[in-house]
Amino acid sequence: MNADAINDIAARHPDAFRRPLWKRYATPIGILLCILYTFYCSWFFSVAAVLEKANWNLAGAYLADWVSYEIRPDIEFKDNYLTIDYSRFSKLGSNPNPDWVGKQMAVIERRVEAAPAPAIATNKSSQDSFMAPGAPTAEKPAAPSDQPAPAVPETVRENAVVAATVTLGNGQIAVTPNLVTVTRGAESVIFDIAKDSSVTPRTPLPDWIEQRRPGSTAYVSFGFLGRAEVQNDEVVAWRRFFGWANFVFDTNSPFWGKPFGEVASLIVSGPRIDPSRSNAALAWDNVLNNAEWQHGDVWLKLLQTIVMAFVGTVLASIVAFPLAFLAARNVTPSRIANQVTKRFFDFLRSVDMLIWALFFTRGFGPGPLAGMSAIFFTDTGTLGKLYSEALENIDDKQREGIRSVGATPAMVQRYGVLPQVLPVFLSQSLYFWESNTRSATIIGAVGAGGIGLKLWEAMRTNTNWANVFYMVLLILLVVFIFDNISSYLRRKLMGTVANGNDERRVSARSAAAQIA
Amino acid sequence: MSATDVYRAPALSPEGAIVERHWRDLAARRRLYTIGGLAFLFLALSGSLWFANETNAGKFFDRLPYIADFFAELKPRDWLDPVRALFDLPSPYDDGSLKFDYPEGRVYLTQSIYIPEYFHRMIETLNIALFSTLVGSTFGFLLCFLAAGNITASRWLRFATRRFLEIVRAFPEIVIAGFFLAIFSLGPIPAILAVSIHTVGALGKMFFEVVENADMKPEEGLRAVGANWVERVWFGIVPQVLPNFMSYFLLRFEINVRASTILGAVGAGGIGESLRLSIGRGHEAKTIAIVFLLFCTIVAVDQFSAWLRHRLVGRQAFAYGRGE
Numbered sequence: 044m045n046a047d048a049i050n051d052i053a054a055r056h057p058d059a060f061r062r063p064l065w066k067r068y069a070t071p072i073g074i075l076l077c078i079l080y081t082f083y084c085s086w087f088f089s090v091a092a093v094l095e096k097a098n099w100n101l102a103g104a105y106l107a108d109w110v111s112y113e114i115r116p117d118i119e120f121k122d123n124y125l126t127i128d129y130s131r132f133s134k135l136g137s138n139p140n141p142d143w144v145g146k147q148m149a150v151i152e153r154r155v156e157a158a159p160a161p162a163i164a165t166n167k168s169s170q171d172s173f174m175a176p177g178a179p180t181a182e183k184p185a186a187p188s189d190q191p192a193p194a195v196p197e198t199v200r201e202n203a204v205v206a207a208t209v210t211l212g213n214g215q216i217a218v219t220p221n222l223v224t225v226t227r228g229a230e231s232v233i234f235d236i237a238k239d240s241s242v243t244p245r246t247p248l249p250d251w252i253e254q255r256r257p258g259s260t261a262y263v264s265f266g267f268l269g270r271a272e273v274q275n276d277e278v279v280a281w282r283r284f285f286g287w288a289n290f291v292f293d294t295n296s297p298f299w300g301k302p303f304g305e306v307a308s309l310i311v312s313g314p315r316i317d318p319s320r321s322n323a324a325l326a327w328d329n330v331l332n333n334a335e336w337q338h339g340d341v342w343l344k345l346l347q348t349i350v351m352a353f354v355g356t357v358l359a360s361i362v363a364f365p366l367a368f369l370a371a372r373n374v375t376p377s378r379i380a381n382q383v384t385k386r387f388f389d390f391l392r393s394v395d396m397l398i399w400a401l402f403f404t405r406g407f408g409p410g411p412l413a414g415m416s417a418i419f420f421t422d423t424g425t426l427g428k429l430y431s432e433a434l435e436n437i438d439d440k441q442r443e444g445i446r447s448v449g450a451t452p453a454m455v456q457r458y459g460v461l462p463q464v465l466p467v468f469l470s471q472s473l474y475f476w477e478s479n480t481r482s483a484t485i486i487g488a489v490g491a492g493g494i495g496l497k498l499w500e501a502m503r504t505n506t507n508w509a510n511v512f513y514m515v516l517l518i519l520l521v522v523f524i525f526d527n528i529s530s531y532l533r534r535k536l537m538g539t540v541a542n543g544n545d546e547r548r549v550s551a552r553s554a555a556a557q558i559a
Numbered sequence: 560m561s562a563t564d565v566y567r568a569p570a571l572s573p574e575g576a577i578v579e580r581h582w583r584d585l586a587a588r589r590r591l592y593t594i595g596g597l598a599f600l601f602l603a604l605s606g607s608l609w610f611a612n613e614t615n616a617g618k619f620f621d622r623l624p625y626i627a628d629f630f631a632e633l634k635p636r637d638w639l640d641p642v643r644a645l646f647d648l649p650s651p652y653d654d655g656s657l658k659f660d661y662p663e664g665r666v667y668l669t670q671s672i673y674i675p676e677y678f679h680r681m682i683e684t685l686n687i688a689l690f691s692t693l694v695g696s697t698f699g700f701l702l703c704f705l706a707a708g709n710i711t712a713s714r715w716l717r718f719a720t721r722r723f724l725e726i727v728r729a730f731p732e733i734v735i736a737g738f739f740l741a742i743f744s745l746g747p748i749p750a751i752l753a754v755s756i757h758t759v760g761a762l763g764k765m766f767f768e769v770v771e772n773a774d775m776k777p778e779e780g781l782r783a784v785g786a787n788w789v790e791r792v793w794f795g796i797v798p799q800v801l802p803n804f805m806s807y808f809l810l811r812f813e814i815n816v817r818a819s820t821i822l823g824a825v826g827a828g829g830i831g832e833s834l835r836l837s838i839g840r841g842h843e844a845k846t847i848a849i850v851f852l853l854f855c856t857i858v859a860v861d862q863f864s865a866w867l868r869h870r871l872v873g874r875q876a877f878a879y880g881r882g883e
Contacts (some may be wrong), residue, residue, distance in 0.1 A: 077693060077697075080689075080690070080693065081690070081693070084686060084690040087683075087686055088686070088690075088746070088747050088748060088751070090748065093743050093746060093748050094743075096743070096744070097742050097743050098742055099742070101741065101742055102738075102742045105738065105741060105742070343614065346610070347610075347611065347614055350607040350610055350611050351611070353603070353604075353607055354604060354607045354608060354611065357600065357604055358604075389858070393854050393857045393858050393861065394850070394853075394854055395817050395820055395821075395853060395857060396817065396821070397817070397820050397821045397824055397831060397834070398834065398850055398853065401824070401834065401835060401838045402629070402838070405629050405838060406617075406622060406625065406626040406629050407615060407616070407617045407619065407622045407626075408615060408616030408617030408622065409615075409616045410611070410614060410615030410616045410617070411610075411611040411614060411615055412611055412612060412615040412617070412619055412622075413615070415611060481729070481731070484731050484733060485731070485732060485733050485818075485821050485822075486821065488733050488824075488825045489821070489824050489825060489835060492611075492614075492615065495733060498731070498733060498734065498737070499733065499737060499825060502734070502737035502738070502740070502741065503737070505741050511734060511737070515730070515731060515734050518731055519726075519729055519730070522729050523729070526729075
């Protein structure tokens, strides 16, 4: 190709070769604008400052909480013995004695000073924690609480824990009243404990132990398996376990901690645990009222969310259906009626679902009625708009045909219009049912019923991330099932329409585009 | 005229009778399905309504007479008061309470020029929506080509990308927002992240469907002259899908304005938070001002985006690539 030919082509296609400057640089200009806007936003929202303040360690811990849980033994230093304590609502039940906490018992002598109060405390703690299971309780000093306090210190002999070891995978913490040995893999560090004053390592610390000031608390990390704090009065260990603790039965249930086979045989043929009802009823009640997971409440709230989306969409479709005929230019010849109905739809749509939800929460009180009314109002507007657009796009020939054989106006609508639009209407309603299941979750958080509020509350406490994940899984499951039902029904509906007339599919798609 | 003149259907041939019978059977079955479906719908609806009413805090018929009361409570002391609330002008009813502290919360640009509080909040919400649409569509744009069957040959890559987009789309926004709220503390960043992440999934899906329906001839031409993958996508596919991408971007922006308002109401800043507070505290003039502002903004955004979409893709909007 020679230069003439090139010039010739260029002359014939000026729009391709001599484009205006702004058109030629449209892409870089667009990208530049986007970058500038990004800078503006990061200034407007002060992104840098927020990211700097963010607590990323917390993020990791929270994420781990979604699929695991921690158990925290507190090992407290006493003068010549130790006490092991678990948090009050421990996931191990009221009398925990896990095999990964080793205990060495010995008979020791200790002094009890002011009598009644400490004696009771000793009584209690010895029962709860540091007594070996099955150790004779009669060995405890009998200190009746109503006796007047003897002023003289008293010496008692008692069976108590003198050394404890906590095992965390390949790590171990060995604790004695004045010495703590922390081992992770091949490395190990010994801390000297001066009670109530300092924690001193004998060797330089490896990078998995942090001590901010000499003598202060040492923070030990075992990775995902857990962490520990060596303080001058106690050692606190967090051991992380994979999975959801007590998912079926909580620690108060008589079925708690039993293997599956035993629970099954108890339910089928065991003697009644609670004489007033059968074991199956008791087990079911225990599952529903599981204190940690609140299955009954979660399922109820989930059902509320589903109901909100369903009723809201169905009612909106029912109301929007006749109104759409009023709004369609080609069905109702009155311009005033068209305009009034269309503006009414716009109003319902533009007052946001949030505003409706807040209004109705005030009106009906928190609960699914508020949420379903909000969905109903918003979607009457949206569906009405989409329906009337579908009506305005119908093929006029069918109507003319029906009219030409002398049908009444109502018959014309029924046989000339409805068969064309009904599949479109139904498929749009199904799209909205699908998307409303999702939005019902969100508006629930402002009090409009459903699982949204429960989810939000579980998140705000920052301790129930496993519950959050459980609810998220349930929501995903529900959304997945309804997506499939709705797309199956839509396929069936669209299959019944003759393969021609793609316009309908298109308008159904545009609805999908607006919501998905 | 006699009775014999009444129209009588001509006698059918045996084959015709069979066709007739089958047609009647079919019609009867269809009617049965329709009636059955409607009955099921009716039962489900009444069951649901009963359930909703039972589990609600207030019962429908108990509360219905008081709905109007609530709207009556919304009547401000005088009709200029919402205007004052909107523009942060001092109110004559000011008694030092939160209810009438309109001048509080002005955002001063200079000594004397200020942006009224609610306008500033509205701008914040719009910025959250626009910025997260921008971020989301950038990632959606990058991912959509990997999910499109006509561009990416590797089935595994395609499968993985599609599942990723699906999960990201279905994951409740509120959980993402809540999670980041725990890390970043209160503020708009959690809302931005939540909306962005959802937008990646939603737009990624829309985008890859557009790409899959694109005309492959330009791509073939580029392949013939030895262009690599990036060049083929950039010069062969992107120019024809860009108008539709822009159009979906605008639609998404409309949706995200609403989404960021709702997230605002649960603690992520913006106008949603102001609205929830003012409704909850019963500040009628403020509520009216905010609802009015929100309403106008949403109408304006919808109109603007419809106009721009019309200019970009014309009447053909969303009909693209469906074989028409």
